[in-house]
Amino acid sequence: MTSGDELIKREWLSPxxxxxILLAVFFGVALFFRIAIPYDQVFRGDTIKFTTADAYHYMRLVDSLAHNFPSIIPFDPYLSYPQVFDLGSQNLFVFLLSGIAWLIGLGSPTQHTVDIIGAYFPAIMGALTxxxxxxxxxxxxxxxxxxIAAGLIAVYPGEFMGRTALGFADRDGLQVLFTALTMLFLILAIKSARQRQLSFSHLRNRDWAVITGPLAYSLLAGIFLGLYLLTWTGAFLFLIVIFVYFIIQYIVSHLRQENNDYLGFTGTIIFLIALVMFLPASRNELFLGxxxxxxxxxxxxxxxSRMMVKKRMKPAYYLLVLVGFGIAGLIIFQVVNPSLLKSILGYLVRNFVQPAQELTTAENAPILFPFGEFSLELIWLQFTTSVFLSLISLGVLTYLTIKKREAEKTLLLVWSLILLVFTLAMRRFAVFLAVNVALLTGYLSWLALRYAIPKQKAVAPSNAEKKMKGKRVKSSSVQKTGASAGKKLVRPGLALAVIFFVVFFPNIGYAINDAGQAYFASSDAWGESLSWLRDNSPEPxxxxDFYYEYYKMPFEYPRTAYAVLSWWDYGYEIIRTGHRLPNTNPGGGARGEAGRFFTSQDETFAGEIADLLNSRYVIVDDKMVTGMFHAMATYAGSSYAEFFDYYYVRQNNAVVRVVAYYPEYYRSLAVRLYxxxxxxVVPKSTFVISYRHxxxxxxxxxxxxxxxxxxxxYEDAAAYIQRQPSGNYRIVGNDPFISPVPLEALEDYRLIYSAKSDPFQSEAGTIxxxxxxxxxx
Structure with missing residues (x-):
């Protein structure tokens, strides 16, 4: 009986x-945070608004599959204009949403049905975790x-809460659920096989009493790993966790001269099942390899291992032999298929070393260096106090695992450390790390409870107690017993209170905020504008109805096709809401060309890009000339510092940082349009600053x-700078919407629509x- 069980002894109140009951409560809490809190952000009257750009891509595929079920389009002509690319085969997420919609809609689901399922699905997946x-x-x-771990995963803020909230119709919630289930059954398979001392002799003798449990768990682990691989191309990074674990555990078991047959049994079954499931869906060597x-x-x-034991070779040589086999394997791989090896290594590197352009996307930034400078703020916002508690727990668990030699706990260590490395390299992996942090914090919290709860010693009844058996006990004795029991509950009660306020409470406020903000949802103005564009522009x-058709190869774009040019964050929404062809999107496209177009200082140069991309319409919004401008500059091959920079100025006995906008910013096409x-434009005044380094x-x-x-x-300001002896003078503006420099009218762009809902408020007025x-x- 564990320490927690000692507090609960009555049959009707069993552990x-x-x-x-607690699990049911935590599940309800998880649903409440993910559905009730963000509800008004997602359901806006008759409209359902998704809270991430990628959601519009998946919901576009769901639109198509729900109308052509069970045939999914092999490519999307809206996505990659003017080229055609294979969509890939890892679309289990799309099949699940479409299948549910198809069943509920009795084979003909409405758009509203599809949207409702897409909105609720991630919240349910997150709560089920x-x-x-x-x-x-x-x-x-x-x-x-x-x-305790289950309660924590229900309320963790940050990436896990945001990516499993209502309206975040992306694969993340499903991925976390599949990885958790995979690791659950892998742990159970390893644990049961190790405890039963499963060996190959049991297989030869068909000893089903020993084999059945590990076999069932291994099959389930393989099934969920296969489902995960069918959900996301990046799922192969998770293979690294299991792959590294088996190598480490083999080395540890061999050095300790322990039976490792159970590792071969479980590992082979898991990977074989996953391969069998994945093979019909894809023949891509990059993933099959x-x-x-x-x-x-x-x-x-x-x-x-068996060969070395048979030949009585020293266990220490095992590691050297494995290194030799590994090097030999890489050499053979390089000789047989060098391009595949290069592709696999490149794929791994791309997921850890991001180019400057990709770092402009928040989810790709290192979690400790979100803005290029070291900061604990972002990782604190993911797990609060669990950041430190889980690290302490990791140290304790490492010590105890080495001491007790439990293979399943080694798996947790390897799993946690690798995901920690992934998350340090890229913030988005924090959504997976949440499971590990919850488990580690739950373990440390239980250790604290165990030490807080006094252990009860079994004492033989005295003769007097034996005589009292069956007789009425005096009320004073009952009172003493009650008082004694009350005292015994004080320490556990205090421990539970401390755990709540130290472990749980710090997360709740952040979780409510993250669930209710819908940070990555586009404004209502975008939905309104794209609906207008769909109804008031030529069908490409x-x-x-071409939007819902099933497309076949070979495919050629008609002469009527044209593109819409905006920044890539809005590409998927342009497809799904506007039924138009964006030049770029979150998955790729002409990002560099778009960056050069919007930061261009010359209308003629911008027109050449628009002609090259066959862009007929240009859409701009407030974010493109404020928070997103640095990303456009980076993709254009320049830097934000060419358009604006940060300065420090003394205000009210304090030094504050301000933004100074350069003439190049106001001359950019994005600013001139928006x-x-x-x-x-003729400026009313122009400012010149002098500065020092x-x-x-x-x-x-x-x-x-x-x-x-x-x-x-402007001319007087420019003349003033020319007269100065030093170069530390610049013409600047202090408002992004009030130009300090004259601007000529653009000739080739005609404003045809301005959104009416949710206007942007600036010092220059309402825009x-x-x-x-x-x-x-």
Whole structure:
């Protein structure tokens, strides 16, 4: 009986009953956070608004599959204009949503049905993760560690909460659920096989009493791994976790001269099942290669181990032999298929070393360096106090695992450390790390509870107690017993209170905020504008129902096809809501060309890009000239510092950072379109700043504004700078929507629509949040 169980002794209040009630409560809490809190952000009258750009891509595929079920389009002509690309085969997420919609809609689901299912699905997946987390904690530690971990995963803020909330119709919630289930059954398979001392002799003798449990768990682990591989191309990074674990555990078992046959049994079954499931869906060597290598590892390592034992070779040589086999394998791989090896290694590198352009996307940034500088703020916002508690737990668990030699706990260590590395390299992996942090924190919390709850010693009844058996006990004795029981509950009660306020409470406020904000949802103005564009612009394929058709190869775009040019964040929404062809999208496209177009200082140069891309319409919004502008500059091959920069100025006895906008910013096509509608601009005044360079303690330099001069015309300001002896003078603006420089009218762009809903408020006045221009040279 565990320490937690000692508090619960009555049959009607058994540990199983209490933990079941708590799990149901945590599941309900998880649903409440993910559905009730963000409900008004997603359901806006008759409209259902998705809260991430990628959701519009998946829902577009769901639209198509729901109308052509069970045939999914092999390519999407809306996605990659003017080229055609294979969509790939890992679309289990799309099949699940479409299949549910198809069944509920009796083979003909409405758009509203499809949208509702897409909105609720991620929230349900996120809430369901409570259950495998509990059972993992129970299998590794005990029931109460699992209960605490389940409660934590229900309320963790950050990536996990945001990516499993209502309206976030992306694969993340399903992926976390599949990985948790895979690891649950892998842990159970390893644990049961190790405890039963499963060996190959049991297989030869068909000893089903020993084989059945590990076999069932291994099959289930393989099934969920296969489902995960069919959900996401990046799922092969998760193979690294299992792959590395088996190698480490083989080495540990061989050095300790322990039986490792159970590793070969479980590993082979898991990878074989996953391969069998994945093979019909894809013949892509980039993904099949690692899966085949993973399948070979367990039998090869088992064979090497058995051979060395048979020849009585020193166990220490095992590691050297494995290194030799690994090097030989890489050499053979390089000789047989060098291009495949290069592709696999490149795929791994791309997921850890991001180019400058990709780092402009928040989810791709290192979690400790979100803006290029070290900060604990972002990782704190993911897990709050669990950041530190899980690291302590990791140290404790490492020590105890080495001491007790439990293979399933080694799996948790390897799993946690690799995901920690992934998350340090790229913030988006925090959604997976949440499971590990919850388990580690739950384990440490249970250790604290165990030490807080006094252990009851079994004492033989005295003669007097035996005589009292069956007789009425005096009320004073009952009172003493009650008082004693009350005292025994004080320490556990205090421990539970401390755990709640230290472990749970810090997460709740952040979780409510993250669930209710819908940070990545586009404004209502975008939906309004794209609906207008769909109804008031020519059909690029001549038929509005073409959006729902099943497309076949070979395919050629008709002469009527044209593109819509905006920044890539809005590409998927342009497809799904506007039924139009964007030049770029979150998955790729002409990002560099779009960046050069919107930051262009010359209308002629911008027109050449628009002609090259066959862009007929241009859409701009407030974010493109504020928060997204640095990304456009980066993709254009320049830097934000060419358009604006950060300065420090003394205000009210304090030094604050301000943004100074350069003439190049106002001359960019994006600003000329959005802020000034492409019209001629004559500034009322122009500012000139003088500044000096200073140095921070870390050696980095910064600029401090010494003085600001105001001039009635741009020409007077430019003449003033020419007369200065030093070069530390610049013409700047302090408002992104009030130009300090004259601008000529644009000739080839005509404003045809301005969004009416949700206008943008600036010091220059109220500005429509989204504007559509027709490009007609």
């Amino acid at each position: 199983q009953f209490v933990s079941g 409570v259950f495998p987390v509990f059972f993992i904690g129970k299998a590794l530690f005990n029931r109460w560690a699992g209960v 690692p899966l085949l290598v993973a399948l070979l590892i367990p039998p090869v390592l088992s064979g090497i 394929f001549g038929n509005p 802020a000034f509608d492409g019209a001629r 200073e140095t921070f303690q870390d050696g980095s330099r910064y600029k401090v504004i010494e003085n600001t001069e105001s001039f009635s015309s 429509p949040r989204v504007k559509i221009f027709e490009y007609a040279k």
